[in-house]
Amino acid sequence: MRLALVQLYSEEQSPTSAPYSIEILGGHVQANLPDWQTQLFILDNRNAADVKALIDDLIAFDAQVIGVSMMQGTHTVGCELLDQIYACTNAAKHAPQVIIGNTLPTYRPDPYLERYPELLIVRGFGEVPLEKALHTYADWDAQGRPAKGLDYASLPGIALRRDGTTYRTPVAWPADYSVPARVDTDKYFSRIETSRGCHFDCCTFCTRPPRERSQPRWSRFSMDPIMDAIEKLRDQGVTRFTFCDEDFIGDNPEFCFELADRLEEMGNMMSFSFSTRADNIIDLKASDAENAQRVALLERLRDVGLSLLFVGCESFCDRQLKRFAKSVKAYGNVRALQVLSDLGLSVEAGFIMFDPFSTLDDLFENIANLEKYELWKVASQTLSRIDVQANAPLAKWVEREGLIGEYDVNQMTYAYTFKDPVVQKIADWCQVWKDETDNAYRLARNAQRMALFNEFPNHVMEDAKRLNFTFVKRVTETAAVNLDQVPAVIAEMRATRHEVIDNMHQAAHSPRVHSHMAERLREEIDITSALKPLTGRDDYALKPAT
Ligand code: B12
């Protein structure tokens, strides 16, 4: 039996971002269904010719089941692929069963089921539903080749369409971690997980996996398969990886202490990063003893290879944090970043300047804190606006306030207008500036992340961050007094930014990043520079002044 798993990419994902959804599913099938031969395929829509080439590969492999992973940004390329798969195989007596999963079909299955009625959709975690679907397929196959449109309705974690009605079953949590089947550890930056879900489960802008009331918010995998996955990477010569858990520390730091012990026993020479929230570093509501334990954990992890932390701060303004329901205060975010700095750990802080309800006072508060504590140096970006994602509580709120705009099927987000018209103008100016500079910024930032901030010209990113922060600060200060003076400020800033952009390009080219990955970043620069010229737009004065 043959299973093909395809990972789709869009411009949003770095070309070095691992095809981890299919790596983990491939690993799971290999471990649990030895009768199935699994092959992993990549379709990167930066190269239009790939769809035809992939169809040829799939036909040559003669897959009985084709699984396609459709994360945000991949709707268009995904439909192109599905159209071609069905066009090629519909006439066949035994067409392959196509299964799609990941964010887009999980939250919005109907458009896909309407267009492709024989499709099976997996909602949320894929391990259990895919395994059961393959069992079901194989059982039917044993009784003679299966007919089209098998009935998978009793499987967990799926959506399918019968007689014009969509049926959904509850998401299925995997029993344990499956050691991923890696595609190419030289080309892609490897990911590992220790848990699924998020025990905080509170933020209004976040789309969490669909879950029943009776289901857990967060669950930790067991230690052994995680260590197996790490050892396998080490044996392949990998020196850096990231734990991509949504909530790595979760509500059992004890596990992380044990993980540190196991890494030490292994004689770990690899460095790693992970993401967490500020209150998992310092919780202002907790006792000193509890906080001392948090710091001790970070020290322990640092000593066994932790080099970089992503902290989801999101804001340094209490009113905005309340809107985001982060249940963290601005000062809590600041303290957490100070603690990490004292520990000598590199940090990137998630930060979102604009949301639909931002006021000028909110912007000034964020700007003041970014400046006072020099947080602009660690903020991932200071020009960003929040994504209003389908199915997130924020989307309903924005809709209720009459601010919601068009739905983007690719990104699974809604356009929106800002409640305050001056903030709208500032956010639009920042967006134009970001569009012009973001290509270089994202490439260099990805390179810096992959280097885990070591052996990388970090001063280049600091210059870029200073430039962006100065931009948003000056535009906000000027707009608050006189909107008409903003275009002159922008023109002045544009005249000074070339060197910073050139340096980012050079940094992303840096051979110090990682030879193969740097090569792929170079390709990305060449492709995207051709598509989107970095400079040359002159419409600042026109755009937000309506
Ligand atoms: C690495 C990462 C990124 C990277 C790479 C993106 C990628 N997906 O490769 C980058 C930095 C580009 C990124 C960007 C963004 N990200 Co991100 N990212 C992650 C992160 C940390 C890890 C992803 C991962 O490897 N997950 C683990 C794997 C195993 O899960 P999975 O891919 O979902 O696969 C499982 C299922 O979906 C399913 N499945 C998937 N494919 C298939 C296929 C088949 C056939 C089947 C049967 C099943 C199946 O089975 C898999 C195993 O259970 C997650 C957090 C997390 N832990 O998930 C956030 C996360 C996915 N990101 C998120 C968001 C919001 C974003 C951004 C929108 C942020 C922003 N505002 O810019 C952008 C979107 C950019 C885009 N258009 O893609 C959200 C998504 C929320 C949602 N809507 O579901 C997450 C969950 C974080 C969060 N809680 O907010 N991200």
Ligand code: SF4
């Ligand atoms: S944003 Fe992070 S902390 Fe908040 S609910 Fe989502 S995963 Fe959890």
